[in-house]
Amino acid sequence: MNVDTALDIQKTAHVLKLLGDKTRLTMMKLLQSHDCCVCEFTALFAMSQPAISQHLRKMKDAGIVQETRRGQWIFYSMNPDSEYAALIEDLLQHLPDQHERFVELEAQGLRISCE
Amino acid sequence: MNVDTALDIQKTAHVLKLLGDKTRLTMMKLLQSHDCCVCEFTALFAMSQPAISQHLRKMKDAGIVQETRRGQWIFYSMNPDSEYAALIEDLLQHLPDQHERFVELEAQGLRISCE
DNA sequence: TTTTTATATAAGCATATAGTTATATAATGA
DNA sequence: TCATTATATAACTATATGCTTATATAAAAA
Numbered sequence: 001m002n003v004d005t006a007l008d009i010q011k012t013a014h015v016l017k018l019l020g021d022k023t024r025l026t027m028m029k030l031l032q033s034h035d036c037c038v039c040e041f042t043a044l045f046a047m048s049q050p051a052i053s054q055h056l057r058k059m060k061d062a063g064i065v066q067e068t069r070r071g072q073w074i075f076y077s078m079n080p081d082s083e084y085a086a087l088i089e090d091l092l093q094h095l096p097d098q099h100e101r102f103v104e105l106e107a108q109g110l111r112i113s114c115e
Numbered sequence: 116m117n118v119d120t121a122l123d124i125q126k127t128a129h130v131l132k133l134l135g136d137k138t139r140l141t142m143m144k145l146l147q148s149h150d151c152c153v154c155e156f157t158a159l160f161a162m163s164q165p166a167i168s169q170h171l172r173k174m175k176d177a178g179i180v181q182e183t184r185r186g187q188w189i190f191y192s193m194n195p196d197s198e199y200a201a202l203i204e205d206l207l208q209h210l211p212d213q214h215e216r217f218v219e220l221e222a223q224g225l226r227i228s229c230e
Numbered sequence: 231t232t233t234t235t236a237t238a239t240a241a242g243c244a245t246a247t248a249g250t251t252a253t254a255t256a257a258t259g260a
Numbered sequence: 261t262c263a264t265t266a267t268a269t270a271a272c273t274a275t276a277t278g279c280t281t282a283t284a285t286a287a288a289a290a
Contacts, residue, residue, distance in 0.1 A: 006209065007209050007210055009137060009141055009144070009210055009211070010137050012209065012210060013134070013135050013137040013140045016131050016140065016206070018135070019135070020132025020133070020135040022124060025128045029124065037236085037237095038236070038237060039237085042236095047278095048279075048281085049238090050237090050240095050279085050280080051278070051280080053237060053238055054238090054278080055278090057239090071288075072235065072286090072288060073235095073287095074236075074237065074238095086209065090205045090206060091202055093205075094122050094201065094205070095121055096121035097121075136247090138248090152266085154265090154266065162248095162249080163250065164266085164267070164268090165250080165251080165252095165267090165268075165270095166250080168267060168268055168269085169248080169268090169269090170248085171267095172268080184256095184257090186258075187256090187257055187267090188266065189266075189268095231290100233289080233290070234289070235287085235289090236285100236287080236288095237284100237286080238283100239283080240281100240282085240284090241280100241281090241282085242279105242280080243278105243279085243280080245276100245279100246275100246276080247276070248273100249272105250271100250272080251270100251272085252270085252271085253270075254268075254270090255266100255268070256265100256266085257265085257266080258263100258264080258265075259265095260261100260263080
């Protein structure tokens with residue numbers, strides 16, 4: 001790896017620690033296919049809404065996700081401008097597609113609640 | 116990613132959590148270039164020998180490193196047979212080369228102590 | 231304006247983590 | 261055999277983490 005583009009080890013360790021959580025790693029994999037609002041995540045994980053918000057907050061603080069308000073909802077997406085974007089894409093490629101989970105969500109009518 | 120080769124998210128999160136520590140991540144980057152014994156790591160990090168052993172133990176338990184005894188010393192290396200080997204190689208490529216640290220070690224005469 | 235819905239923050243708690251020091255084990259060499 | 265060197269394990273401690281419930285904020289709808 002070129003020195004110019006190499007990442008700082010300490011900061012990278014911090015990002016990997018964030019991704020080293022089942023919930024956050026799954027969130028990132030979901031975000032790889034499309035943006036998601038908090039209520040969708042809350043429906044996808046057996047976990048309280050504050051827990052979801054706190055996970056998103058940590059990833060936002062690290063600059064790896066970004067938020068966009070759309071009316072009542074706040075949508076999260078991967079931040080393509082993060083210096084970790086390439087690394088994250090590389091590692092997410094090793095993980096199974098999570099599209100099925102959205103299908104289930106839609107079947108439950110929970111997907112639409114945020115559109 | 117092909118379903119056949121995709122990794123389990125939960126287990127991957129565990130591996131990423133292990134790499135989400137500055138010391139362990141640096142260790143893996145060092146191991147990417149060559150094997151290392153405990154005493155070399157101990158010289159490289161401002162940290163006690165038990166701390167080093169405990170970090171290595173965790174990575175060995177996860178199957179991402181392996182140990183080989185060579186007489187008095189135990190050398191650690193990346194485990195190429197781990198199902199996470201490819202993922203780990205991918206992410207280590209984003210990190211700066213650590214060769215310089217071995218040069219310093221050698222200059223201090225600490226490198227030879229394990230050969 | 232009041233109520234509802236979506237999200238964030240605060241406070242608290244149980245568990246996990248990363249280090250320490252002390253000690254055990256195992257191989258080497260005198 | 262005994263001392264030395266390399267490594268591992270045990271016990272402990274301080275801090276970090278991930279959740280919970282309660283509450284605050286902000287936009288939309290009535």
